[in-house]
Amino acid sequence: MNTPCPPVNFVVNGEPVRVSVPPMKRLLDVLREDLHLTGTKEGCGEGECGSCTVRIDGELVNSCMVPVLQAQGARIETVEGLERHGELHPLQKAFLACGGAQCGICTPGMLMAATHLLAQNPNPTIAEIREGLAGNLCRCTGFIRIFDSVIASIAENSAASIGQESNAR
Numbered sequence: 113m114n115t116p117c118p119p120v121n122f123v124v125n126g127e128p129v130r131v132s133v134p135p136m137k138r139l140l141d142v143l144r145e146d147l148h149l150t151g152t153k154e155g156c157g158e159g160e161c162g163s164c165t166v167r168i169d170g171e172l173v174n175s176c177m178v179p180v181l182q183a184q185g186a187r188i189e190t191v192e193g194l195e196r197h198g199e200l201h202p203l204q205k206a207f208l209a210c211g212g213a214q215c216g217i218c219t220p221g222m223l224m225a226a227t228h229l230l231a232q233n234p235n236p237t238i239a240e241i242r243e244g245l246a247g248n249l250c251r252c253t254g255f256i257r258i259f260d261s262v263i264a265s266i267a268e269n270s271a272a273s274i275g276q277e278s279n280a281r
C-alpha cells in the first residue's frame with residue numbers, strides 16, 4: 113500500500129492552495145495538472161528556455177526545475193495572476209498589439225520576466241530590457257517585437273500616469 117504524501121500548502125495568485133502530490137513532482141506539473149493553471153508552459157524542461165517562469169516570493173524561477181516541496185509556504189505568481197478584474201495587464205495588451213506573441217510558448221515566461229523587470233525598474237533602457245529577458249528564449253519573434261512590446265507598455269504607463277496627474281490638478 114502506498115503511503116499518502118503529506119500535503120504541500122502555498123499561495124498561488126493570492127489564493128491559498130493545498131496539494132497532495134509526490135513531493136518531487138515538478139512545480140510546473142502541479143500548476144498545470146493539479147491546479148489547472150495551464151498558462152505556464154513547458155519548453156525545454158531543462159531550465160534553459162524560461163517558458164515555465166513563475167515568481168516565487170518575488171523571485172523569477174524556472175518552475176520545471178523546482179520540486180513542489182520547495183513551494184511549501186511560498187507565494188507564487190503565474191501568468192494567470194497578471195489580469196486584474198477580467199482585464200489584461202498592460203504588458204499583455206502591448207504583446208498583443210505589437211506582435212510580441214506568435215506561437216505563444218515563450219510568452220507567459222516573457223510576461224513574468226518583464227513584469228519582474230518593471231517592478232524593479234519601471235523605466236529600463238533597451239539594454240536593461242535585453243538583460244532582464246536574457247533568461248527567456250523565443251524561437252519565433254527574433255526578440256525585437258518582444259522588446260518593442262515592453263517599450264510600448266512603458267510608454268502606455270507613462271501616458272496613463274501623466275493623464276492621472278493632469279486630472280488631479
Ligand code: FES
Nearest residue numbers: 155156157162176
Ligand atoms: Fe523550464 Fe525551459 S521549460 S526552463
Ligand code: FES
Nearest residue numbers: 214218250251252
Ligand atoms: Fe513562439 Fe516565442 S512566440 S517561442
